[in-house]
Amino acid sequence: xxxxxxHVLMEVQDLKTWFxxxxxxxxxxxGVSFQLREGEILxxxxxxxxxxxxxxxxxxxxxxxxxxxxxxxxxxxxxxxxDDLKSFRRxxxxxxxxxxxxxxxxxxxxxxxxxxxxxxxxxxPAEWNDRINSILQETGIAPQYRNRYPHQFSGGQxxxxxxxxxxxxxxxxxxxxxxxxALDVSIQAQILNLLLDLKDKRNLTYLFISHDLGVVEFVxxxxxxxxxxxxxxEAPTVILTGKPSHPYTQALLKAFPTTDLATRGSSISPLxxxxxxxxxxxxxxxxxxxxxxxxxxxxxxxxPLREIENGHRVACWLYQGKTSH
Amino acid sequence: xxxxxxxSIENLHVSFYTLRGVVRxxxxxxxxxxxGETVxxxxxxxxxxxxxxxxxTGLLPVPPAKIxxxxxxxxxxxxxxxxxxxxxxxxxxxxxxxFQEPMTSLNPVFKIGDQIADVFRVHHRIGKQKAFQxxxxxxxxxxxxxxERRAREYPFQLSGGMRQRAMIAMALASPKPGLIIxxxxxxALDVTIQAQILHLLKELxxxxxxxxxxxTHDMGVVAQVADxxxxxxxxxxxxxxxxEEVFSDYRHPYTHGLLHSLPGNPEYRGAKRLIAIPGTVPDxxxxxxxxxxxxxxxxxxxxxxHEFPEETTLTAEHRFWCWYPTNLKAEDAHER
Numbered sequence: 001x002x003x004x005x006x007h008v009l010m011e012v013q014d015l016k017t018w019f020x021x022x023x024x025x026x027x028x029x030x031g032v033s034f035q036l037r038e039g040e041i042l043x044x045x046x047x048x049x050x051x052x053x054x055x056x057x058x059x060x061x062x063x064x065x066x067x068x069x070x071x072x073x074x075x076x077x078x079x080x081x082x083d084d085l086k087s088f089r090r091x092x093x094x095x096x097x098x099x100x101x102x103x104x105x106x107x108x109x110x111x112x113x114x115x116x117x118x119x120x121x122x123x124x125p126a127e128w129n130d131r132i133n134s135i136l137q138e139t140g141i142a143p144q145y146r147n148r149y150p151h152q153f154s155g156g157q158x159x160x161x162x163x164x165x166x167x168x169x170x171x172x173x174x175x176x177x178x179x180x181x182a183l184d185v186s187i188q189a190q191i192l193n194l195l196l197d198l199k200d201k202r203n204l205t206y207l208f209i210s211h212d213l214g215v216v217e218f219v220x221x222x223x224x225x226x227x228x229x230x231x232x233x234e235a236p237t238v239i240l241t242g243k244p245s246h247p248y249t250q251a252l253l254k255a256f257p258t259t260d261l262a263t264r265g266s267s268i269s270p271l272x273x274x275x276x277x278x279x280x281x282x283x284x285x286x287x288x289x290x291x292x293x294x295x296x297x298x299x300x301x302x303x304p305l306r307e308i309e310n311g312h313r314v315a316c317w318l319y320q321g322k323t324s325h
Numbered sequence: 326x327x328x329x330x331x332x333s334i335e336n337l338h339v340s341f342y343t344l345r346g347v348v349r350x351x352x353x354x355x356x357x358x359x360x361g362e363t364v365x366x367x368x369x370x371x372x373x374x375x376x377x378x379x380x381x382t383g384l385l386p387v388p389p390a391k392i393x394x395x396x397x398x399x400x401x402x403x404x405x406x407x408x409x410x411x412x413x414x415x416x417x418x419x420x421x422x423x424f425q426e427p428m429t430s431l432n433p434v435f436k437i438g439d440q441i442a443d444v445f446r447v448h449h450r451i452g453k454q455k456a457f458q459x460x461x462x463x464x465x466x467x468x469x470x471x472x473e474r475r476a477r478e479y480p481f482q483l484s485g486g487m488r489q490r491a492m493i494a495m496a497l498a499s500p501k502p503g504l505i506i507x508x509x510x511x512x513a514l515d516v517t518i519q520a521q522i523l524h525l526l527k528e529l530x531x532x533x534x535x536x537x538x539x540x541t542h543d544m545g546v547v548a549q550v551a552d553x554x555x556x557x558x559x560x561x562x563x564x565x566x567x568x569e570e571v572f573s574d575y576r577h578p579y580t581h582g583l584l585h586s587l588p589g590n591p592e593y594r595g596a597k598r599l600i601a602i603p604g605t606v607p608d609x610x611x612x613x614x615x616x617x618x619x620x621x622x623x624x625x626x627x628x629x630x631h632e633f634p635e636e637t638t639l640t641a642e643h644r645f646w647c648w649y650p651t652n653l654k655a656e657d658a659h660e661r
Contacts, residue, residue, distance in 0.1 A: 047515035047516065047517065047518075048515055154605050156605060157605075184369035184370050184542065185369065185542065185544075185583060185586040185587060186369060186582060186583060186586045186601065186602040186621075187605070188586065189585070189586035189587075189588070189599040189600075189601035189602070190601045190602075190603070192588060192599055192601075193598050193599055193601055196597070196598060197598075211515065211516065213516070213589070214545075214587060214588045214589025215588050215589075217588065217589065218588030218589070218593060218596075218599070219588070251517060252516060252517065254520075255516045255517045255519065255520035256516055256545070256589070257516075257519070257520075257523075257543065257545030257546045257548065257549040258545050258548065258549075258589050258591070259544050259545050259547075259548040259572055259584055259587060259589070259590060259591075260548070260591045261548055261568065261569060261572055261573060263549075264548060264549060264568075265527075265549060265550070266549075271517045271520065271521070272521075273470075274484045274486055274487070274518065275515065275517075275518075
């Protein structure tokens with residue numbers, strides 16, 4: 001980890017994002033609190049509908065929050081005036097899952113990369129060409145291809161262009177929302193290496209959202225595990241994977257199919273049931289209907305996220321007796 | 326080797342004749358599946374794994390597809406010589422299919438139970454009610470909770486995992502299923518649901534002795550459930566063997582690269598970067614007789630650009646196609 005890993009870049013408190021779908025409330029994000037430290041990669045893992053993407057979008061103010069607070073370098077992006085908001089937009093960025101749908105098919109690479117510079121009037125227009133060339137080079141695309149359209153590139157190259165776009169304004173913080181999930185594994189490995197190189201070189205901070213535990217485990221310093229709109233466990237990567245405490249984290253780790261033949265067959269001992277709908281989440285702990293260790297209390301009351309050792313927080317009644325350090 | 330062989334694909338070549346040229350999608354695939362076992366065809370997009378499976382069931386769009394060469398024997402009969410009527414006696418009867426996205430394989434305007442009941446009514450002379458009841462029983466067998474209620478629902482009312490269970494039920498509705506072709510059956514599912522479906526397939530396999538041809542890009546899934554695996558790259562099989570052989574004693578640089586592209590590989594504990602395969606898959610239209618992996622391979626030498634490698638056989642099951650294999654056990658690799 002970095003030397004400045006103790007500087008808090010973002011502080012999120014009880015953040016809620018609710019949507020209304022067909023007149024019904026969807027509690028996509030329902031009270032999430034955590035800190036993001038400068039220079040770290042914070043992984044967010046969970047299955048569909050757990051709120052991980054909504055989390056990434058809300059902290060960048062791409063969704064309107066319903067409650068709670070976000071502080072980025074001490075300022076609340078939701079109450080920033082126009083100029084300050086523009087500065088927040090310059091410092092933060094995002095890479096999306098599907099490069100085919102997140103790049104405008106009617107614009108050339110050059111136009112796609114030029115747009116953020118124009119919107120933010122960053123530097124002298126005369127220097128923009130050089131800037132586009134150098135960032136393309138940095139992300140592994142030969143600058144002579146800048147006049148091509150997105151469809152003329154392969155999936156991996158398109159994602160490199162998506163990464164290049166996210167870097168145009170020299171951000172400090174990037175949300176990677178399933179940034180490698182749509183790629184074939186051999187290409188995924190290339191892009192993961194690229195993201196790690198860029199992070200080191202530019203001293204970036206990432207919120208790394210993925211459903212793929214193997215990917216999150218490899219890149220992250222710390223991991224948040226989400227289930228149905230809430231964080232159920234948070235810990236440094238080594239602790240989370242070595243000593244998972246929440247029954248859901250344990251199930252998730254077990255279900256993940258690894259190529260380690262020593263675990264052969266073990267990842268198919270299943271957790272029963274489906275993920276419930278975030279429209280009508282189960283009462284008490286949302287995981288209680290599927291939890292192999294469920295107790296009476298779990299069906300009545302949602303457990304608070306509580307620190308069981310340094311930097312390791314769990315929302316589960318199994319651990320409420322233990323004192324925090 | 327030949328006892329109990331249920332499906333045998335021999336020297337299969339499939340091409341697609343497109344306006345932009347001939348795409349040689351599968352070149353010289355050999356694959357055998359025995360009764361009751363799980364065989365994986367694994368590889369990345371465009372490697373030919375799905376095309377090979379579709380050739381078995383006669384589901385290739387002809388044209389543009391054309392089976393150029395090869396034989397496919399199911400229970401000793403050459404299915405490539407079948408007429409459409411014979412093919413219908415195979416497809417959905419002896420060979421069931423499950424696809425990646427069950428929503429697009431189920432008919433959205435019919436109830437789940439009716440769709441499965443239809444399969445029964447094709448094979449048995451029974452009434453609608455009896456067939457529906459059999460469908461409910463089958464939904465119960467694939468562990469759909471409240472099968473009575475679910476049978477009366479439409480596909481959109483079921484979760485992704487339940488839809489995939491319904492697809493499996495349909496594949497089992499025939500009187501004598503021998504083989505299930507599962508084409509990326511869990512790719513669209515969450516990991517805990519994937520575990521459930523893989524578990525279900527394994528259990529059913531034990532129960533009724535059906536063989537499974539598993540088409541997947543996920544080496545983790547292969548390691549967990551398959552007995553044998555064939556790794557494909559750009560239309561060619563590059564390595565084939567038992568799961569132990571392919572994962573622990575691999576010889577082809579692509580197998581090595583694929584396993585090391587996975588960040589979950591246990592060898593990566595504490596590592597800072599992945600050992601990635603450089604470059605991209607070649608255009609299948611422009612490939613000649615070279616090894617298709619040559620442009621990305623770290624072992625490449627002159628010969629690789631001119632001649633596709635001969636088969637090297639290591640054990641009864643383990644074979645690979647590479648002139649300069651990676652040598653986990655150096656002495657074996659140099660024997661040749």
